[in-house]
Structures are given as C-alpha cells and as structure tokens.
Amino acid sequence: MSEFGAFTSFLSGIGLGGVVTFLIKHFLEQRSKLREVWLLDYKAACDGLLDAYREVALSNSDEAKKRYAYWELKLQLYASEAVLQRLQELKDSAPGTVARESAQRTLLREMRKDLGFA
Known part of the structure; x- marks a missing residue:
C-alpha cells in the first residue's frame, strides 16, 4: 500500500494537474475544430441552397429544381429545426406573394442565427 502512496506522490510531483489541464485543453480544441468544420459545411449548404433557389426562380428548369433539392437535402444535415x-x-x-417574401426573410434570419451572425 505504501507503494501506491509513493506512486501518487510521484504523479503529483510530476504535475498531475498539468496532465489534467492538457487533457481538458485537448478536448476543447477538438471540439472547437469540429465546430469550425460544421460551420464551414453549414455555410456552404446555405450558400448552395440560396444559389439554387435563385436558379429555380430565374429558369424554373428541371436541372435547377434538382440542384435545389440536393442542397435542401444537404441542409437537413446541418440546419436547426427552426x-x-x-x-x-x-x-x-406561392411565388410572388407576401407570404413568400415573409418566408424568405424569416428563413434568412434563422440561418443567420445558426451561423452566429444574429
């Protein structure tokens, strides 16, 4: 039993607190990196969706609709429920209505919240 006491004294002597600090710092750095990657992917999905939305509004082609559907699906990976x-x-x-304009504004506001801009 005295060997255990000597071992713990040794560990505290070499800086057990430093080891714990290192582990916490490492965990927080990894979490920060993950958040940064998520933010970049989410921003790309928002940009892609808005660009595809513009294409659908301008051309209403099947190609534009498929691109919009792709970005909408990708956005579901990252976006909040709001x-x-x-x-x-x-x-x-319906396009060209007050309801559409209101929906656009509230969608953009919620996206800005998710991105940390609002």
Missing part, C-alpha cells in the same frame, strides 16, 4: 421549418414555409408559399 431553419427547416422556415424552409418548409418557403416551399408551401
């Missing part, structure tokens, strides 16, 4: 609900409201509204 963004997904606003996106559904946008899809349910």
Whole structure:
C-alpha cells in the first residue's frame, strides 16, 4: 500500500494537474475544430441552397429544381429545426406573394442565427 502512496506522490510531483489541464485543453480544441468544420459545411449548404433557389426562380428548369433539392437535402444535415421549418414555409408559399417574401426573410434570419451572425 505504501507503494501506491509513493506512486501518487510521484504523479503529483510530476504535475498531475498539468496532465489534467492538457487533457481538458485537448478536448476543447477538438471540439472547437469540429465546430469550425460544421460551420464551414453549414455555410456552404446555405450558400448552395440560396444559389439554387435563385436558379429555380430565374429558369424554373428541371436541372435547377434538382440542384435545389440536393442542397435542401444537404441542409437537413446541418440546419436547426427552426431553419427547416422556415424552409418548409418557403416551399408551401406561392411565388410572388407576401407570404413568400415573409418566408424568405424569416428563413434568412434563422440561418443567420445558426451561423452566429444574429
């Protein structure tokens, strides 16, 4: 039993607190890197969706609709539930209506919240 006491004294002597600090710091850095990657992917999905939305509004082609559907699906990986609900409201509204304009504004506001801009 005295060997255990000597071992713990040795560990505390070499800086057990330093080891714990290192582990916590490492965990926080990894979490920060993951958040950064998520943010970049989410921003790309938002940009892709908005660009595809513009293409559908301009041309209404099948190609543009497929691209929009792709970005919408990709956005579902990253977006909050509020963004997904606003996106559904946008899809349910008729083009050129007040409801569509309102849905666009609220969708963009929710996206900015997710990205940390609002």
